[in-house]
Each structure stands twice: as structure tokens, then as C-alpha cells.
Amino acid sequence: MAKKKIEPLVGEELLKKVKELENLSKDEKAKQCGYYTVTKNGIERVNMMKFLNALIDAEGIQLDGTTAANGRGGRSASYRISVQQNGNLLIGAAYTKQMNLKQGDEFVISLGKKHIRLRQVDADATEEAQVEAAD
Numbered sequence: 001m002a003k004k005k006i007e008p009l010v011g012e013e014l015l016k017k018v019k020e021l022e023n024l025s026k027d028e029k030a031k032q033c034g035y036y037t038v039t040k041n042g043i044e045r046v047n048m049m050k051f052l053n054a055l056i057d058a059e060g061i062q063l064d065g066t067t068a069a070n071g072r073g074g075r076s077a078s079y080r081i082s083v084q085q086n087g088n089l090l091i092g093a094a095y096t097k098q099m100n101l102k103q104g105d106e107f108v109i110s111l112g113k114k115h116i117r118l119r120q121v122d123a124d125a126t127e128e129a130q131v132e133a134a135d
Helices: 011-020 026-032 048-059 093-098 123-134
Strands: 036-038 044-046 107-111 116-120
Touching: 011 026, 011 048, 026 044, 026 048
Parallel strands: none
Antiparallel strands: 036 044, 107 116
């Protein structure tokens, strides 16, 4: 009797099933999660790329720079910037969004021979220092 093909699992269901099958090979995990096709000759072929892409999607990892769920586009972070004509270095919103920075967040700037280090000032420490200075 032929094995009934299951619908490929996605999202949390996929992640849960993969954890249950931790002792199996990648191919077997993919098959058990429904990522295979059956040829005319009855041979099962694993769709490993679809399986891996579904795992990446289930984990919420964006590899292709697609826009966020809010539908707003814009430039993606390249982790490389240039000094502007006026001498400024602009970090940009892509980086501040990744760090969940808000307007008013403060940083300490440390200069080295060939590097600039930004260290975020802890908001609680800033408030404590202001209170101590006022006393």
C-alpha cells in the first residue's frame, strides 16, 4: 500500500516536528515534514531547498532583504558608511531600528587610532548620575 503524502508543515508546527525528529537525518526530517515528491516510478525525492527555506521562514530569519511586515521599504543596513561631504558620519535608521533605539538615547564616543566606538549610556545610570549631581 502506498504511503499517503502529507501536506508540508510550516511555522511553529514545522519547528516542533523537527525538534521531535532530532535523531534523524536531514533527508528523513524533510520527508517526515512533507517535503518530498513521488516520481512516476514511485521513488520519493526530497525537496531539501523547500524544507530549508521553510525552516528559515519559521525561524523568522530574513536573508533576502525583503521589507518588514509593515510594508515600508527603504535601504537595508550594509554595515558600511562613508564620511559625508560636510565631515559627518551618518549611521542611519536601519541600524537604530535593529537596536530598538529611541529618540533621546545617548552614547559615549571613544576614539582610537583607526576606529570610533559608540557605547550606549544606560538610561538608569544617567538618571542616577543626574540625581546625585543635584544633591
